[in-house]
Amino acid sequence: MKLFLIEREVQGASELTHEQLAEISRTSNAAVESLGVQYNWVRSYVAGDKIYCLHEASDAETIREHARRGGFSCEVVAEVVAEFGPHTATELESERAGATA
Amino acid sequence: MTSTAADRETFRTAVGGSYPVGVELVEREPQLEHLRTALERSRTQGCFVAVSGEAGAGKSALVRVATTGQQWTRVARGLCDPLETPRPLGPVRDVLADLGVKVGADPGAPVPLAERLLDAVGSEPTTLVIEDAQWVDEASVEVLRFVARRVEALPLVVLLTYRDGEIGPDHVLRPLLGDIARLDAGTSIGLKGLSIGAIRTVLAGTGIDAPSVLALTGGNPFFVTEIARHPAEALPASVRDAVLASTSAVGAADLEVLQVIATAPDSLDDRLLPALAIDVPQLRRLEATGLLRRSRRGVGYRHELARRAVEDSIPPGVTPRLHARILLALEGVGADPAVLAHHAHAAGDDARTRAYADRAAAEATQAGSHREAVAFLELALAAPGGEPVHRAALLERLSFQQYMVSRLPEAVESISEATRLWAEARDDDGLAAAHSRRALIEYYSARRAASERHIALALAHRDAPAYGAAKSLEMLLAFRRNDADATSEARKVTRSLAQERSDDELLVRSEILGTAGDVLMGDDLAARDRLLILVHDAAARLFDETASTGWSQLAAIDVEQRRFRDAESLLEQSLPFTVDRDIPICEQWQTGVRSRLQFERGRWEAGLEDAQTVLDGGAPIASLWPHLVAGLVALRRGEPAPGGADDHLEHAWRLAEQMGEPLARLAVMAAFAERAWLLDLRDPRLAGAAALLREVGGLPGVQWSTGRLAVWLRRLETDHVDGVGHLNGTSAHDGPSLTVAEPSALELEGRSDEAAQRWRALGAPYEAALARVGSSDEQVAVAALADLEAMGAWAAADRARGVLRERGLSRVPARRRTTTVANPSGLTSRQLDVARLVALGLTNAELAQKLYISPRTADHHVSAVLTKLGLGTRREVVRRASELGLV
Numbered sequence: 001m002k003l004f005l006i007e008r009e010v011q012g013a014s015e016l017t018h019e020q021l022a023e024i025s026r027t028s029n030a031a032v033e034s035l036g037v038q039y040n041w042v043r044s045y046v047a048g049d050k051i052y053c054l055h056e057a058s059d060a061e062t063i064r065e066h067a068r069r070g071g072f073s074c075e076v077v078a079e080v081v082a083e084f085g086p087h088t089a090t091e092l093e094s095e096r097a098g099a100t101a
Numbered sequence: 102m103t104s105t106a107a108d109r110e111t112f113r114t115a116v117g118g119s120y121p122v123g124v125e126l127v128e129r130e131p132q133l134e135h136l137r138t139a140l141e142r143s144r145t146q147g148c149f150v151a152v153s154g155e156a157g158a159g160k161s162a163l164v165r166v167a168t169t170g171q172q173w174t175r176v177a178r179g180l181c182d183p184l185e186t187p188r189p190l191g192p193v194r195d196v197l198a199d200l201g202v203k204v205g206a207d208p209g210a211p212v213p214l215a216e217r218l219l220d221a222v223g224s225e226p227t228t229l230v231i232e233d234a235q236w237v238d239e240a241s242v243e244v245l246r247f248v249a250r251r252v253e254a255l256p257l258v259v260l261l262t263y264r265d266g267e268i269g270p271d272h273v274l275r276p277l278l279g280d281i282a283r284l285d286a287g288t289s290i291g292l293k294g295l296s297i298g299a300i301r302t303v304l305a306g307t308g309i310d311a312p313s314v315l316a317l318t319g320g321n322p323f324f325v326t327e328i329a330r331h332p333a334e335a336l337p338a339s340v341r342d343a344v345l346a347s348t349s350a351v352g353a354a355d356l357e358v359l360q361v362i363a364t365a366p367d368s369l370d371d372r373l374l375p376a377l378a379i380d381v382p383q384l385r386r387l388e389a390t391g392l393l394r395r396s397r398r399g400v401g402y403r404h405e406l407a408r409r410a411v412e413d414s415i416p417p418g419v420t421p422r423l424h425a426r427i428l429l430a431l432e433g434v435g436a437d438p439a440v441l442a443h444h445a446h447a448a449g450d451d452a453r454t455r456a457y458a459d460r461a462a463a464e465a466t467q468a469g470s471h472r473e474a475v476a477f478l479e480l481a482l483a484a485p486g487g488e489p490v491h492r493a494a495l496l497e498r499l500s501f502q503q504y505m506v507s508r509l510p511e512a513v514e515s516i517s518e519a520t521r522l523w524a525e526a527r528d529d530d531g532l533a534a535a536h537s538r539r540a541l542i543e544y545y546s547a548r549r550a551a552s553e554r555h556i557a558l559a560l561a562h563r564d565a566p567a568y569g570a571a572k573s574l575e576m577l578l579a580f581r582r583n584d585a586d587a588t589s590e591a592r593k594v595t596r597s598l599a600q601e602r603s604d605d606e607l608l609v610r611s612e613i614l615g616t617a618g619d620v621l622m623g624d625d626l627a628a629r630d631r632l633l634i635l636v637h638d639a640a641a642r643l644f645d646e647t648a649s650t651g652w653s654q655l656a657a658i659d660v661e662q663r664r665f666r667d668a669e670s671l672l673e674q675s676l677p678f679t680v681d682r683d684i685p686i687c688e689q690w691q692t693g694v695r696s697r698l699q700f701e702r703g704r705w706e707a708g709l710e711d712a713q714t715v716l717d718g719g720a721p722i723a724s725l726w727p728h729l730v731a732g733l734v735a736l737r738r739g740e741p742a743p744g745g746a747d748d749h750l751e752h753a754w755r756l757a758e759q760m761g762e763p764l765a766r767l768a769v770m771a772a773f774a775e776r777a778w779l780l781d782l783r784d785p786r787l788a789g790a791a792a793l794l795r796e797v798g799g800l801p802g803v804q805w806s807t808g809r810l811a812v813w814l815r816r817l818e819t820d821h822v823d824g825v826g827h828l829n830g831t832s833a834h835d836g837p838s839l840t841v842a843e844p845s846a847l848e849l850e851g852r853s854d855e856a857a858q859r860w861r862a863l864g865a866p867y868e869a870a871l872a873r874v875g876s877s878d879e880q881v882a883v884a885a886l887a888d889l890e891a892m893g894a895w896a897a898a899d900r901a902r903g904v905l906r907e908r909g910l911s912r913v914p915a916r917r918r919t920t921t922v923a924n925p926s927g928l929t930s931r932q933l934d935v936a937r938l939v940a941l942g943l944t945n946a947e948l949a950q951k952l953y954i955s956p957r958t959a960d961h962h963v964s965a966v967l968t969k970l971g972l973g974t975r976r977e978v979v980r981r982a983s984e985l986g987l988v
Contacts (some may be wrong), residue, residue, distance in 0.1 A: 036380025065381060068371035068399075071434065 001038060004063050006053040007076035013046050021046075024072075031070035037062060054080070124536065126166050128299035129159065132290050136167035139288075140257050141261055143174050143226045146955055147252040151281050153265035154292030157323030157340065157406050163292065164230055167260075174258060180398065181236040182367040183405060186461070186477055188439040189470035191216065191367075192231050193244045196223065198397075204224040210469050211243035212681040218248065219255065226256040234263035235404070239273050240470035243683075246277050251953035253286035265291065273472060286956045294320025307332035318815055323406055332389065337359070337959030344410035347390045355386055362393070363411040365425040367440060376430035398630040424448035438464060439473075440478060451484040457483070459495065460500075469683040471505040480501060493522035493531055499539055504542050505685060507718050512542050516691075530557075533565030535785040545686060547721035549761045553578065564707075568605045569598055576611065580618045580654075583763050583800040588618040606644045613639065613651040619657045620799035629655070629667075639680065649679050649687040655791050656694045660701060661764065663803055663842075663863045668698050687717035697726040702986055703866035705891055707733045721756060723767055728753040729772050736779050737867070739896030748922075750776060754786070763797035767806035774813035779820055779900050790814055798839045808845025815849060820904050848872055854881065866892060874901045879910055891924040925985050928967050937960040939975050940982035 010016075016024075032039050040056035057063050060077045067074040126133065134153075134649035139200035150482070152160045167178045168341035177199035179192030188194075201222040202470045203215070229918075231245065243260070252259060261277075266272055281287035294595075295303070298767065301311045301319075303325050317336060318324040327343035328336065337343040346357060384400070388391055392411070394403040402408035415423065419651055424447035431441055432830045435898055438460035443835060478499040482492065496519035503512035509614050516539045523531030537561035545553035556578070558573035576591035593614035599608035613635050619628035632655055639648035652675035659668035674696050679688035693715045699708035712727035719727070732749030735742030742749060750772055757765040770790050777784045790810065796805045800938050841849065843864070848858035853875040860869035866888065874883035882905055904914045928936055949959035963975065970985070972978055982988040 002449030019796045034378065034380060062381065069374050071372045098232050 001040065001058060003080040004055050004057065004060060005064060005076075005080050006055060006067075006074050008051045008053065008067075008073045009049060009075050010073065011049055012049050012050050013049055014099050016046065020040065021097070026070040026071070027070050028066075031066050034069055035066060039066060108671070109714055118740060126159065126162055128295055129163050129292070132163055132292065133167055135288070135290060136163070136260065138226060140167065140171055140173045140226075142230070143256050143258045145256075145618070146286065146957075147255040147257040148286040148288065149249050149252050149259045149284060150261070151287070151289045152260060152262045154290065155266055155321065156264055157321045157404065158294070159322040160292060161232055162322070162874070163290075164232070164262060165261050165861050168228055168434060169228060174228040176228045176230060177397070178230045178834065179234065179241075180367075181231070181238070181241070182235045183236050184366055184439065184443045186439065186473050186480065187236055187238040188437055189238050189240045189365055189473050190244070190469035192234075193218065193241050195397075196231070200227070201215075206514055209467075210681065211240045212247055212683075215244040215247035215756050218244065219251065222257050223254060224256060225664065226887055228258045228260060231259065231261045234261050234274055234277075234362075235267040235272075237263075237274055237534075238465075238470045239472045240465075240468040241677050242273055242277050243469060248282055248287075249277065249280045249287070253955045253958060254949060254953045255283070268864050280633075285954070285961070288936040295322055295325060296320065300325055302330050309336070323404055338659050340406050341413060344407045345414060347407075348411065351387075351390060355383060356382060359390070359392070360415050360419070361423050361426060362400055363402065363408050363415070364420065365399075365401070365409065365427055366443075366446075368396065368398040368428075370399040370431070370434065370436070371395075372388070372434045373399070373427065373748070375432040377426065381588060387607065399564065403914070413783060421447065421449045424910050425450065428453065442477060445478060446484070451486050454484040455481045455487050466498075466502065466882055466949045471685075474502040475499065475508070487787075489562060490526050490528055491520045491529060493519040493526070493535070495523070497531075497534060498541065500538055504545065507685075507720065509546050513539070513546075516542065529562045530565045530567070533571065534559075534567040537571040537574065538566040539699060540571065544574065544578065545720045545722045545757045547725075549578065549582075549759060549817050569595065569602065569604055573600060573607060573610050573614065576614050577650075580621070581760075581762050583622060583797070583802050585618065585622045587634035588622070590613065592618075605642070606639075606647055609635065609639045609644055610647045610650070616653065617654040617658065620655065621661075622802075625795050626816050642783065645678075645682040646684055646687070648844050649675065649682065649684045652678070653687050653690045653694070656698075658696055660698045661802075663701070663805065663865065665698060665702055665864045668694070672698070676892070686720055686723070689715050689723040693719070693723040693726050696730050696907075699930075700726075700730040700734065702864050702984075703924075703926050703935060704928065705738075705893065705926045706928055707933045709734055710930045721958065723754045724759070725753055725760070725768070728756070729768060733747060733772055735777065735896040736776055737897045739899070747776075763800055763803050764806050766793060767797065767803060767810050769899060771806070771810040771813050773815060774810060778813060778816050778820065779896055781900065781903075783822070787814075787817070795841060805842040806842030807839060808849075811839065812848050813842055818874075820907070826980075844868070844872075848875070851875075853984040854878070857881075857885075861988070866986070867894065867897075869895070870894075871901070873903065882910065883913060886914065887917070892926045893924075925970065925987065932966050932969065935959070936966045936970070936978065936985075937987050939963060939978045940985070940987035942979050 029039060029042060031039055038058060039062065042054040043055040044051055055063055055066065057066070060079065063077045064074060108595060120459065136150065139150055152164060154160050163261060173638050177196040181192050186305070190211075190489065197204050197214075197218060200218070202217055202221045214568050215355050224969045229248075230940055231241075231773050234817065245261070248257070248259060261281075265275060268278070277438050279518050281289065297311055297315050300315050300320060303322075304311055305669070307329055309328065313336060314325055314328055318328070321340075324340050324343060325326070327340065327346075331343070331346040333344055335890070337346060348359060349355035351359065358377075361377060361674035386472075390404055394401060404410070406617075424444045427442040427449050428441065431444060438457045442454060442457035442461045445457050458477045458481035462474045462481065465474035465477055478495055482499065496515045500512040500515035503515060516535055520535040520539070523535055536555045538554035540552045540559060541553060544973060552574075556575050559565075559567055561570060570594050572591060576588060576595060579587035579591055592611055595607060595611035598604070599611060613632065615634040616628050616635060619625045620632060629931075632651060636655070639651060652671060656668050656675060659665075672691055676688065676691050676695070679685075679691060692711050696708050696711035696715065699705070699711060708730045712730040715723050715727040716731065728749040731742055732746045732753065733743070735746035751767070753769045753772065753962075757769040770786070770793055773784055774790065778785060791814075794807060794810065797803055840882065844859035847859060854873045857869045857872035857876070860866075860872055870885045870888040870892070873881050873888070876882045876885070884906075886902055889895075889901060895916070902913055925933065925936060934952060935948065938951060943951070944961040945963060946956050948963070949956045952959070954962075967973065969977070972981070978985075978987070
């Protein structure tokens with residue numbers, strides 16, 4: 001399974017109520033269920049007129065299939081190839097330190 | 102991330118390529134070249150191309166290949182559904198979605214939507230593809246016609262595909278195809294079957310015998326390709342067998358899914374896949390058949406012929422179950438009621454069919470798709486069960502929609518049935534509504550007596566909501582028969598009723614009709630300004646029909662009272678309004694008024710064009726003047742009219758009798774008098790002329806029409822037409838009680854030259870010329886012959902020549918063979934538009950912009966106008982504009 005970042009354009013996304021988000025979640029779960037292949041919805045973030053989602057699937061086409069079945073837009077589907085953060089800087093330093101030691 | 106349809110439409114599928122594209126283009130090079138050229142030129146010159154051929158001829162394939170992978174334009178696609186009754190505005194919604202325009206649940210009337218479409222096109226070269234237009238809905242045709250009229254001046258290519266074998270004479274697409282044929286920027290491509298050589302190319306390497314395939318398929322590209330896909334099998338007997346060959350290896354569960362998908366003619370919405378438990382591995386297996394294609398609309402068949410083949414193979418008895426499954430799934434995602442009604446009906450679910458067809462009809466009405474509204478209401482009514490009063494309400498709506506599509510006899514039937522049901526249920530409100538509706542339909546059918554009977558029946562229910570509508574119809578009828586007292590009485594009643602019920606529209610309607618009465622019968626020109634304000638106010642408050650009725654009546658009064666310029670500028674505003682707000686009865690009526698206007702101004706060709714438009718299926722009430730115009734122009738020219746000049750006058754006579762309106766009866770009697778003069782023959786009908794003048798001549802507002810009739814009767818007398826004795830010795834301008842309009846009065850007093858001057862000043866050249874024939878100045882009388890000839894009134898000129906000879910004039914010139922005198926009588930409506938803009942001094946480029954045509958076409962029109970006017974330059978047109986009645 002690969003991890004994908006999905007950008008969806010949703011006008012007025014940040015104004016969605018908790019009930020509306022729950023409804024979307026139900027629809028999405030049903031879509032995942034119906035695929036009949038491995039699929040994992042990790043998490044989603046609402047920001048402005050966009051919703052960003054992290055999903056796991058075998059390929060981008062399956063991500064789009066999920067979107068079609070849920071009736072969701074999906075403007076960008078990009079595979080996540082690496083993950084890093086503040087800790088990455090020190091990780092590298094300590095790796096180097098370990099190497100030279 | 103809501104799951105509304107609107108959001109879904111922004112979603113772009115990327116999977117189209119993972120399925121076989123299907124038919125390769127073979128033997129379509131010239132057609133492909135034609136389309137590519139159109140796309141390449143779109144930046145400077147728009148066009149409309151219709152691609153026709155039988156099912157499987159490769160129309161979609163041709164359009165797809167032409168529009169894919171090109172850089173000239175962006176492409177928006179709209180599909181028409183093979184649903185029994187199509188979704189109103191389905192293809193238009195599709196293309197708007199592709200252009201990024203969001204249309205809500207209520208798309209509104211066709212014209213505003215068409216304007217939004219053109220806005221979305223803007224200045225960016227665009228191709229609109231409308232596929233399978235044999236299934237198009239009425240409102241979409243309206244939008245496309247609006248676009249077609251403007252396409253040339255836009256960076257826009259519209260590609261329309263349709264099956265020509267399925268377009269009968271009354272097909273909803275006909276008017277658009279007519280437009281395309283007439284457009285300078287319209288072309289048609291007909292796709293024929295493949296030649297034997299092309300079939301060999303498709304079959305290459307399969308070992309199949311090409312001549313056998315040609316004999317079997319007639320060269321149908323889809324059929325040939327299907328055969329080529331299964332070379333190992335025996336030649337299939339039909340398209341169906343060829344398609345089903347692809348399903349031979351499919352398991353039972355998968356076959357059922359193929360059948361479910363075939364049951365959804367508009368494709369299976371992707372959102373239904375979870376509810377129908379169709380998972381990805383199963384879809385992948387189905388892909389292998391090569392029959393399916395995914396699009397923005399969901400999972401569907403690559404070709405309609407393939408879908409039909411699978412659908413036809415579903416065992417009887419299974420179909421309703423499949424539709425029920427789809428229906429249940431569709432209800433879960435909140436689908437279009439048109440689609441829900443289709444599946445509910447096919448599932449045999451009567452209650453749901455009634456409910457969804459009812460909603461679909463309401464949406465179709467809103468969109469102006471009246472044919473579809475009729476179909477949905479009929480569907481709702483065909484489902485057994487339901488409360489009688491509910492049925493009655495559906496029937497009442499049906500009768501109105503049937504009237505809107507000019508199915509008047511059926512409209513009467515529907516409303517009669519509704520009346521019966523409401524009477525049985527002792528529902529007074531319903532009864533009043535039914536009688537009020539019936540009265541309106543009878544009035545539009547030009548049956549005054551029946552209309553009045555139903556008004557009286559509706560008015561028997563004082564408290565019914567429909568009482569106000571019946572009362573205002575009563576007022577309209579009173580006004581139309583020049584009954585000033587009854588009009589003002591009804592005005593008082595409707596006004597207080599409107600106040601009592603806080604019915605703003607009724608109040609506005611009452612004021613509009615009352616004020617129109619003041620203009621017609623009170624000789625009150627200040628009332629005209631008040632009426633215009635009232636109408637604008639009504640339009641601003643969205644009382645569309647009321648506003649339009651006000652304009653309709655005023656335009657007719659303006660023409661009657663010879664305020665031609667006022668009438669012209671009024672109609673320029675009000676006719677587009679009737680189209681925009683979808684009020685066909687007013688559009689027909691006003692087109693009829695314009696037909697008379699052009700006729701009175703001597704613009705006969707343009708008048709005939711409008712007359713023909715109304716006579717092609719317009720309501721009887723609007724047809725009176727079109728019949729008179731068609732008949733009289735033919736008689737004056739001495740030409741046979743299509744349908745026969747006499748037939749037109751006979752029709753007009755019968756209509757006037759049924760309508761019983763004084764202005765109508767006077768106009769028709771005058772037409773018969775003119776006919777008697779032109780043909781120099783006796784006509785027993787004229788025996789009633791004097792009595793008619795006595796009967797209605799004293800009514801307010803008839804002075805122009807009595808004047809015309811009196812002048813014709815006088816002409817019959819003085820020119821010794823045989824049978825003038827039928828007037829029973831009654832003098833034409835019968836007694837002192839007859840007040841006639843000034844120019845006619847002058848003529849009756851023998852002051853022909855002054856009368857001619859007045860007619861000329863009013864812009865009525867034919868009347869002016871005939872008055873001059875009566876001049877005591879020999880030269881003036883002879884010159885009038887040339888005026889008549891210049892107008893093309895050859896028969897009138899010949900008759901006048903005879904009259905002058907009889908009068909003893911010595912030098913009456915013989916008939917000229919042709920005329921080169923400038924005259925706008927032969928200009929078509931379009932040429933007249935061009936001529937008027939040229940007269941205003943507009944350049945071709947400005948003119949092109951104003952008329953939505955390309956400068957090249959504008960150039961073309963201007964030369965045609967100059968030729969017809971017999972003028973050398975546009976400067977001459979400007980100089981002589983006023984004399985030609987162009988400004």
